[in-house]
Amino acid sequence: MIDLQAAPISQIAPSAARKEAHLAMNLHSARVRDVLRGRGVTSVYHANTVLTSCHFIHAAALLSRGLVENRGLAQTPQWSDALDKDYGIWFDVFADSVDIHARARTWNHYGPVLFVLDADVLLAEPSVSVTRRNPSAWRGLGQDERWFKSTDDLEANFQRGDFNQMLVLRESEGALRFRDFLTSIVLDDPQLTDSTGRNLYDLASGALAAAIEVSRLNLTVERRVCDERCECRLRYRENLPISFSRFLPAN
Numbered sequence: 001m002i003d004l005q006a007a008p009i010s011q012i013a014p015s016a017a018r019k020e021a022h023l024a025m026n027l028h029s030a031r032v033r034d035v036l037r038g039r040g041v042t043s044v045y046h047a048n049t050v051l052t053s054c055h056f057i058h059a060a061a062l063l064s065r066g067l068v069e070n071r072g073l074a075q076t077p078q079w080s081d082a083l084d085k086d087y088g089i090w091f092d093v094f095a096d097s098v099d100i101h102a103r104a105r106t107w108n109h110y111g112p113v114l115f116v117l118d119a120d121v122l123l124a125e126p127s128v129s130v131t132r133r134n135p136s137a138w139r140g141l142g143q144d145e146r147w148f149k150s151t152d153d154l155e156a157n158f159q160r161g162d163f164n165q166m167l168v169l170r171e172s173e174g175a176l177r178f179r180d181f182l183t184s185i186v187l188d189d190p191q192l193t194d195s196t197g198r199n200l201y202d203l204a205s206g207a208l209a210a211a212i213e214v215s216r217l218n219l220t221v222e223r224r225v226c227d228e229r230c231e232c233r234l235r236y237r238e239n240l241p242i243s244f245s246r247f248l249p250a251n
């Protein structure tokens, strides 16, 4: 289980890229929360795989990719890992202002488990940064084009449902504690079984439920209810190795 009291990230990851990224746009968290509220955003969201989500539940915190790796825990590789290291955001915690699966009506590339948190969780840190563009499109862009530069800028240009605009928590030492803010954990149902006939949803929900019990979180796993036009099950069926890696609680 992860030890959040061990050496802080600021001591283990003082890379030049991280320092440069830290010069980027730290916005006052209460103002960011207010802008989000003004657009009707009262929850923030984080999607991940079952394996990685079990670490989060054990720690009662969203954890940065870098922190999980640093503590020697297994996590499912993500397509964005190399970019995150390049751009100095490997030790940061990311959240969205929208349930991307529901809005896009397809699977979320980051995984089938969705943590839904009260937006007040942002107040746990003095500042929040918000990306203007998704880091996958950052190459060649200056800091002003990557990040919102002020809360006035955010007020003028934040759009609810724009997947580019991600909330980034950079002062959390890689762990955003959510015990008092977690409102639900929603799990996709791919309606798939493995080669021995085990149902992937049942395996995944069982692993998450076991972690919830250990952590004494006061909630149960909810099965996602999809819009009838949602393509997630098609995506899961067409990409079985990826689907298995995202749902199986051990690799």
Ligand SMILES: [Zn+2]
Residues within 6 Å of the ligand: 101, 105, 106, 107, 226, 227, 230, 231, 232, 233
């Ligand atoms: Zn769906």
